[in-house]
Amino acid sequence: MAPPKYHIFVCANQRPPGHPKGCCSDRGGMSVLQKFSEVLNLKMAYDRMMISSTKSCLVPCQYGPVAVVYPDGVWYCRITSEDVEEIYQSHIVEGKPVERLLLPKEVFG
Ligand code: FES
DSSP states (O other): OOOOSEEEEEEOOOOOTTOTTOOTTTTTHHHHHHHHHHHHHHTTOTTTEEEEEESSOOSOGGGOSOEEEETTTEEEOSOOGGGHHHIIIIIIITOOOOGGGBOOGGGGO
16 A cells, blocks of 8 residues: 555644643644544545644644645645645645645744
């Protein structure tokens, strides 16, 4: 069995309530993660993508929920579960990242 073409890491980091940085979990990261898993199973897209959650912060917390798609190194920000089907169809199936959800380039300088 060949490895999937894409590996998607979804930030599911959880910080204590009141933490100044907040966290992706509190911004909806868990529902994004759940939706990616649903799409994976519904589309039986096992050859196309693999989904992993990160229990540690991916850094740009204020833009959360954050996900990164490898091997492209494409970062998505402020994703909602409603965006997941579009990311799947446009990026994972058609190879075109969803521009409106891209993390601003200046975040990583
Ligand atoms: S908590 Fe998700 S990027 Fe920091």
